[in-house]
Each structure stands twice: as C-alpha cells, then as structure tokens.
Amino acid sequence: MLHADFERIGKEAYKWASDLFPLCRSLTGPGVRETLAYIKKILPELEIRSVPSGTKAFDWNVPDEWTIRDAYVADESGKRVIDFRDHNLHVVGYSEPVDCWLTLKELQPHLHSLPKQPNAIPYLTSYYKRQWGFCLTEQQRKRLKPGRYHVVIDSDLKPGVMNYGELVLPGKEDQEILLSTYICHPSMANNEISGPVVVTALARALVDYKDRRFGYRILFVPETIGSIVYISRHLERLKQAVIAGFVVTCVGDERTYSFLQSRRGNTLADRVARSVLRSMVKNYFQYSFLERGSDERQYCSPLVDLPIVSVMRSKYNTYPEYHTSLDNMKFITPRGLAGSYRVLSRCIAALELNRTYKAIYPCEPQLSPRGLYPTLSTRESGQVVRDMMNILAHADGENDLVSIAEIIGVDIFNCADIANKLCAAGVLEVV
Numbered sequence: 029m030l031h032a033d034f035e036r037i038g039k040e041a042y043k044w045a046s047d048l049f050p051l052c053r054s055l056t057g058p059g060v061r062e063t064l065a066y067i068k069k070i071l072p073e074l075e076i077r078s079v080p081s082g083t084k085a086f087d088w089n090v091p092d093e094w095t096i097r098d099a100y101v102a103d104e105s106g107k108r109v110i111d112f113r114d115h116n117l118h119v120v121g122y123s124e125p126v127d128c129w130l131t132l133k134e135l136q137p138h139l140h141s142l143p144k145q146p147n148a149i150p151y152l153t154s155y156y157k158r159q160w161g162f163c164l165t166e167q168q169r170k171r172l173k174p175g176r177y178h179v180v181i182d183s184d185l186k187p188g189v190m191n192y193g194e195l196v197l198p199g200k201e202d203q204e205i206l207l208s209t210y211i212c213h214p215s216m217a218n219n220e221i222s223g224p225v226v227v228t229a230l231a232r233a234l235v236d237y238k239d240r241r242f243g244y245r246i247l248f249v250p251e252t253i254g255s256i257v258y259i260s261r262h263l264e265r266l267k268q269a270v271i272a273g274f275v276v277t278c279v280g281d282e283r284t285y286s287f288l289q290s291r292r293g294n295t296l297a298d299r300v301a302r303s304v305l306r307s308m309v310k311n312y313f314q315y316s317f318l319e320r321g322s323d324e325r326q327y328c329s330p331l332v333d334l335p336i337v338s339v340m341r342s343k344y345n346t347y348p349e350y351h352t353s354l355d356n357m358k359f360i361t362p363r364g365l366a367g368s369y370r371v372l373s374r375c376i377a378a379l380e381l382n383r384t385y386k387a388i389y390p391c392e393p394q395l396s397p398r399g400l401y402p403t404l405s406t407r408e409s410g411q412v413v414r415d416m417m418n419i420l421a422h423a424d425g426e427n428d429l430v431s432i433a434e435i436i437g438v439d440i441f442n443c444a445d446i447a448n449k450l451c452a453a454g455v456l457e458v459v
Contacts, residue, residue: 032233032373038366041225044070045280045365048221049357052116052214055155055250056081056093056190063211064193064248067228071195073235074248078189085260088253091155093188094122099181101135101162109172110162116214117353119181120161121153126181132174141166142352149353151216158185165353192258193248195231199240205379206266206273206336207231208323212250216355219344222280224248226368230276233373241380243269255323259332266334272297272379273336275324279368280360281341285312288320288338291328295335299430300382300440304374305339307439313343321345339371378430381444384459385432385451386425392417398453412446419446425459 048066053059061076068074083090099112099119112118120140138161142150146166154161160181193211209227213220231246245266249255259266274297278286287305289298293316305312317328321344327336341364349355387393395401400416418436429447433440450456 032369034366034370035362037229037369038362038364041229041365041369042360042362044225044228045217045221045360046357048224049215049217050116052096053212053220054094054121054153054214055091055212055253056188057095059214060191060211060250063224064191067193067224067248070228071231071235073197074193074195077192077194079192079257080189081187083190083257085253085257088256090190090253090257091122092185093190094183094185096123096181096183099123099162099183102178102180103173104176106178109177110164110168115149115353117149117151117163120159120163121151121214122155122185123160123181123183124158124185125183126160126179128179129176130179131176132172135177135179138162138179139164139169141169145348145352145354147354148349151213151351151353190250190253190257192250192254194258195244195246197234197240197244197246199243201242202269203271204243204245204269205376206245206247206270206327206334207276208247208249208255208273208327208336209276210251210254210323211248212254215353216351217357217360218278218280218342218347218355219350220277222360222365222368223277226279226365226372227276229369230372230376234376242271245270249323251323252326255326259326263332267332270334272300273327273334274301274372274375275322275327275336275338276372277322277338278340278342278344279372280364281347282361282364282367283342283347285309285371286315286338286340286343286346287312288315288324288340288343289317290324290335290337291317291330291333292335293317295337296379296382296428296430297335297337299434300375300378301337301339303430303433303440304371304378308371308374315343319343339368339375341368378440381440382429383447384425384428385419385423385447385456386459387420387423388455388457392420393455398455400449400453415442416446416450419443419450420456423447423456
C-alpha cells in the first residue's frame with residue numbers, strides 16, 4: 029500500500045471524479061443511487077443500504093425523498109433564462125414542485141446570487157423547510173428584464189428512502205479504523221466528489237491488502253443525516269471497536285494541507301495525523317474542533333465520542349470557490365488527489381505499525397554483542413545509535429510508537445524499523 033503508483037492513482041481518481049461530477053446528488057434520490065452504483069463497480073464488496081423516510085435517528089428523522097427531472101425560468105417568448113439543464117446548482121436543493129407565472133418583482137425573493145462573486149452560482153439547500161428557489165450568477169440576475177416569467181420545477185418530494193454505502197473489512201484484531209465521506213452535494217469537485225474518489229481508492233487498496241491488522245469500516249453517507257442514522261444503528265459497535273478514524277472531504281486541490289482535530293484533540297487519530305503531516309508536508313494549517321463543519325460533528329459528539337479527525341487540502345468554508353459553481357473540475361487535479369491519497373495511506377500505515385513496546389533489561393543493554401553497534405563511528409552512525417537508545421529509553425510499556433516518535437523527533441516509520449531490529453535482537457518486546 030505504501031509503495032503504490034501515486035501518479036496513476038491520482039489520474040484514475042480524477043477520471044472517477046469527472047464521471048461523477050455531473051450527477052445531481054442530494055440527501056436522497058436518484059443521484060445518490062447513481063453515485064453509489066458507480067462506486068460499487070469499483071468496489072463490488074460495497075453494500076448499498078436503504079433507510080425509509082420518517083425513520084427516527086436520535087433527534088432526527090430521515091426526510092422525504094427528493095427527485096428532480098427539470099427546472100427553468102423562461103421569459104414571455106419561451107426562452108429559458110435560468111436552466112437546470114445547464115447546471116444543477118441552478119435549483120435550490122429540495123425545492124418543491126412549482127408551475128406558475130410571476131412578475132420579475134414577484135420572482136426576485138426566490139432568486140439567489142453572489143454580488144461579490146458575479147460569475148459564480150451559489151449552492152443552496154432547504155432540506156427541512158418546504159420552499160423553492162433558483163440560484164444564478166449575479167451577471168445573469170442583472171440581465172433579467174421587467175416582465176412576466178414562467179417558473180417550473182418538475183420535482184417530487186415524497187416518502188421514499190435514503191441510501192448510503194458501507195464496506196466493512198475484517199482484520200486480524202477486533203479493533204477498527206473508520207473512513208467516512210459524503211455523497212450528498214451536486215456538482216462541486218473539492219467539497220464533494222474528491223472525498224468519495226479518494227476513499228474509493230483507499231478502500232480498493234485495503235481490500236487487496238490481505239495482511240490487515242485492523243478492521244476497516246468505510247462509509248459513503250449523506251452528510252449529517254447519514255452519519256447520524258449510521259451512528260444510531262451501530263453506536264455500541266463503534267464505541268467498542270473504533271480506535272481512530274478520518275472524515276475525508278476537500279482533498280482534491282493543490283493549495284495546502286489542513287488538519288482538523290477531534291473534540292478531545294489528543295486521540296490516536298490526532299497524534300498519527302500530526303506525525304504524518306509533519307514528516308510529509310512540513311507546513312499545514314491546523315484547525316481546532318471549534319472550526320468543525322462536517323461529519324466529525326456527529327462522530328465526536330459527547331455521547332458518541334469517537335476518535336475522528338479530518339485531513340484535508342483546502343478546508344471547507346476557507347476558500348472562495350467553496351459552495352459555488354467555481355468548485356469545479358478545474359479546481360481539483362490528479363496531483364492534488366494523489367497527494368491526499370498518499371497522506372491518508374501513510375496515516376493508515378502508521379496506525380497498522382503502531383504498537384506499545386517495553387524494554388526487556390533494566391539499564392541500557394549492550395549493543396555490540398548483538399550486532400547493533402556500528403563498526404565505523406560516523407556522524408550518521410552516531411545518530412542511529414542515539415535513535416536506538418532513545419527508543420529504548422522511552423519504551424516503558426506505556427508510550428506507543430507514535431508517542432515515542434514525537435518525543436524523540438524521528439519519523440514513525442524509521443522508529444518502527446528500529447523497534448523491529450531491537451525486538452529481533454531480544455532487547456525490546458511488544459506489550
């Protein structure tokens with residue numbers, strides 16, 4: 029998994045994203061099912077679940093299913109001046125059906141644009157209050173002339189199902205790592221589709237990785253309501269088994285890396301993510317849990333309290349293209365997707381390697397008789413010895429490898445190699 033062809037994976041993930049980008053996803057409906065069906069072709073082991081509308085999940089209920097076929101605003105000549113067929117962000121998500129004639133003055137309260145971003149179509153939804161609306165660029169809005177307009181939204185909003193995808197891979201141990209991404213936004217590249225394609229690539233690698241130490245629980249859910257429903261159905265198992273996890277979103281651009289910590293801030297997932305980011309990218313933005321905004325809100329909530337973090341590129345709600353039509357396929361790149369895959373795969377590899385060690389001998393052991401002391405004294409060999417002795421010095425049966433790596437300032441993968449040699453030499457043991 030660590031020696032993957034990252035360039036190839038990035039190009040492949042970008043192709044998947046290009047195929048999935050045009051689909052009109054929402055919390056429910058055909059777009060979600062089409063997205064899951066596409067992913068299932070890559071991951072045949074994926075199970076697609078259905079939850080009926082009205083299903084209770086803690087303080088929430090699964091909403092009615094929304095299906096949209098067409099929507100437009102046409103002028104008196106019949107010309108469509110706003111057309112859902114041109115861009116699926118033109119309709120406010122979950123808009124109820126409408127077919128009427130309105131004057132421009134009557135229409136204006138139902139129109140949404142961004143004066144400060146005149147070329148962008150905003151993304152808006154109204155999941156839990158029945159209403160309708162259209163989104164358009166500020167330039168389009170300024171071109172509308174006084175007169176009467178034919179407003180049509182051909183949609184259904186009625187009892188149906190909410191769908192999500194689940195892939196559970198067993199490991200040698202009962203503990204699990206959680207990967208969660210969401211599939212509920214229409215055509216947005218970084219904020220939406222980058223997460224599912226990177227998770228799909230990771231899941232495919234994990235399916236092929238037969239020597240899994242931990243189990244993996246991989247979820248493709250509608251944001252918020254999907255994770256709440258899933259937690260409500262699996263809370264006991266999640267609390268018992270999950271030792272670390274990642275909400276994967278906004279992982280497609282090349283601008284930066286970002287880390288959003290868990291509510292506690294010091295879980296194994298927090299420590300592994302920081303360790304990997306420090307060793308791989310040096311500079312990254314770190315955000316506290318106060319700046320949360322995705323499904324970590326549910327996984328880390330007090331009565332759930334899972335060790336879940338987010339490793340991202342440009343964090344949601346921090347870049348100007350966010351939740352607009354400018355978050356398109358030009359905003360993400362194969363290289364950006366590959367970089368995120370590489371960082372997250374290293375996090376997974378670090379978790380697989382992480383163990384707690386204990387020194388066998390009181391005081392320092394002799395390295396020379398065991399072939400651990402270099403025959404030539406150089407600056408490099410001296411550092412190797414110091415690293416070995418530092419690992420032994422902190423292997424007290426309580427510090428895990430991630431903690432030791434942080435204490436001594438050595439990459440966790442180098443620490444793992446040294447620890448394996450010390451175990452083979454009989455001076456260190458796994459607790």
